[in-house]
Amino acid sequence: MNGILDIVSGLLMVSGALFVLAGGIGALRMPDFYTRIHGASLTDSLGPVLVLGGLMLQSGLSLVTLKLAAVLLFLMITSPTASYALANAALLSGLRPAGYAGTPGEQLEKGERS
Amino acid sequence: MQAVRLVAAIAMLYLVWVLWGALMKTPVWQLGLVSCVLVLWLTLRMGLARNDLLGVHLLHRMPRYWVWLVWQMVLSNLQVLKLVLGPRSALQPRVVEFEAEAGSPFALALLGNSITITPGTLTIDIAQRKVTVHCLTRETADELLEGSMNRRIAQVDPD
Amino acid sequence: MLLVTAVAILATMALALARAILGPSVYDRVLAVNMFGTKTVLLLAVMAFAVGRTDFLDLALAYALINFIGVLAVLWFVKDNQQHQQQHQQRRRARRDATASAAGDPAPTGPSHPPAVQQDHLPAVAEGGSSVSKDADKS
Incomplete structure (x- = not known):
């Protein structure tokens, strides 16, 4: 039983590490800033879930698991927020992605009814 | 209603404080309570605690x-x-x-x-x-x- | 398994560092630093188990907090600095135009400028601060 749990948690962690590494490669080799954020967000979504999930399986039901869950929850809330703040700041400063013609902060015409 | 929310917020902060330091050592609970109240006061002072943001x-x-x-x-x-x-x-x-x-x-x-x-x-x-x-x-x-x-x-x- | 994971995370941190050095714009660098920070949190969690000292997890959470606030603060600073520089350039251009057109009459531009600079400066800082916190609320 314990052996199986160890194997599963090891698999989770290594696959998480794979996603994290792929995200790092993505952030390095993507062609422009906005696509690089996509690469980096690969390291922020499933990577932490798998790595911290694997660690949670290893620690069993204890205070440590609770702390890991809190770290995971915190990362899941802050990392997209930070990505959004970064992308929005870049957009407002005038760094426009290819194919974007609008003005940031402007509503859709049909959205006026709200 | 406002008082209930404030007490709930302090209780949650205190729980976090207990989780993150007090279970391993002998806690000075007055210190924890004071820091919880301080955090809440600073948050209210910054105007970050808005009702409609919390779901x-x-x-x-x-x-x-x-x-x-x-x-x-x-x-x-x-x-x-x-x-x-x-x-x-x-x-x-x-x-x-x-x-x-x-x-x-x-x-x-x-x-x-x-x-x-x-x-x-x-x-x-x-x-x-x-x-x-x-x-x-x-x-x-x-x-x-x-x-x-x-x-x-x-x-x-x-x- | 723990060591394999730790090495992969370290390699990712090295890649993020490379992006921070290469990154053409400030935002690329901030992105890389943010990534480096979140990977540090993961590395701390993994090392806590590898070394067998689970109190490293407290450090991981504190690091996650500081990283988030730090990235927002840097973005605020960059945005504020850009606005400030733009205002500065506009003001310098306006002053140059004023002196070129009304060279014989320095009275309106001369004394009125220092208070105008002061008043421009302070609200700009306050505005930057509130807009960053608005971003954080909104997203």
Whole structure:
């Protein structure tokens, strides 16, 4: 039983590490800033879930698991927020992605009814 | 009502304080209580504690959404993993705009963060209900515009 | 398994560092630093188990907090600095135009300028601060 749990948690962690590494490669080799954020967000979504999930399986039901869950929850809330703040700041400063013609902060015409 | 909320906030902060330091050592509980009250006072003073930002009353509908979101994350992670390791010519970055179905601050925050946390789509601007999203490929853009995430969030927060 | 994971995370941190050095724009560098920070949190969690000292997890959470606030603060600073520079350039251009057109009459531009600079400066800082916190609320 314990052996199986160890194997599963090891698999989770290594696959998480794979996603994290792929995200790092993505952030390095993507062609422009906005696509690089996509690469980096690969390291922020499933990577932490798998790595911290694997660690949670290893620690069993204890205070440590609770702390890991809190770290995971915190990362899941802050990392997209930070990505959004970064992308929005870049957009407002005038760094426009290819194919974007609008003005940031402007509503859709049909959205006026709200 | 306001008093209940303040006491609940202090209780939650105190729980976090206990979890993060007091279980290992002998706690000085007065110190913890004072720091909780201080944190709450500073938060109120900054004007960050707004009623409509907290969706506590919607929390019971969240687990179902989270399960769905984790599944979406798995799918889009595998998709982007292939794109990252594959040739650059497979990328077709584009910007799409659509209107959010639910317009409360909580629903908009949830929508924006859910879009960003699934790789391949990235929220770059939210104005009122208009959400501007940067997509990595045509498929991710089409999937987003199909609108199942938007509908599910409107189910979580139906006002 | 723990060591394999730790090495992969370290390699990712090295890649993020490379992006921070290469990154053409400030935002690329901030992105890389943010990534480096979140990977540090993961590394701390993994090392806590590898070394067998689970109190490293407290450090991981504190690091996650500081990283988030730090990235927002840097973005605020960059945005504020850009606005400030733009205002500065506009003001310098306006002053140059004023002196070129009304060279014989320095009275309106001369004394009125220092208070105008003061008043421009202070609201700009306050505005930057509130807009950053608005970003954090909104997303």
